[in-house]
Amino acid sequence: MKEFIMIFRSEINESFGPTPEQTQGNMQDWMDWMGGIAAQEKMAGGSRLSFEGKTLKPNNVIADGPYAEVKEIIGGTIVVKANNIDEAMKLAEGCPILSHGGNVEVRTIIPVNS
Template identity: 40%
Template sequence: MQEFLILIHRDLTSDKPLPSPEQMQMALKPYQEWIAGIGAQDKLVALPKRWDLQGRIITQAKSKKQVATGPFTEGKASVGGVVLIKANDYDEAVTIAEKCPIIEYGAIVEVRMAIPMG
């Protein structure tokens, strides 16, 4: 089994409105059930966390580091959640990720495989 990162984010350049608080509340139970299902299969590596829209970007220009504060609307996406799972391959990881109920509310779900260091 390999580890995969499921990134849940939103396209900040989209003309779709953000989900309302009521929609987010409606999505909470299906989301929790989705996570519980991954856990029941013993494929959940770490409990998911929700991330705020703020953040910091550190860059370097002319040998000087610069720190910018978010939100970063010049980028297309904002990370809202991260889930770490185990799967046999990309196909299985995608099958798990595509069941994320937050997709129905305009979220984008991205899957990335962990590459061992060294």
């Protein structure tokens, strides 16, 4: 099996202010979706990203914020195991970010040989 990374992207929405109940429901949706992948033994890891960050550019120029020039943010990633990219895309179906206008980018991970 190969490994694939799922990158979760969404538009920046500074006015978004969910209630605690909405936040809890959204977190439960994510846990249920990822739990379904884990139950198939296809989850290899993942992480949620904070909004804080810096970007290093050529000539050691440091910019505040990750991807400050774009309208989309990357909210997190997971790594899944699948036989091919089509199977990995099938695992992406039902991702909670899709119901909020976001998207899931799926890319093959190429192992680095040491």
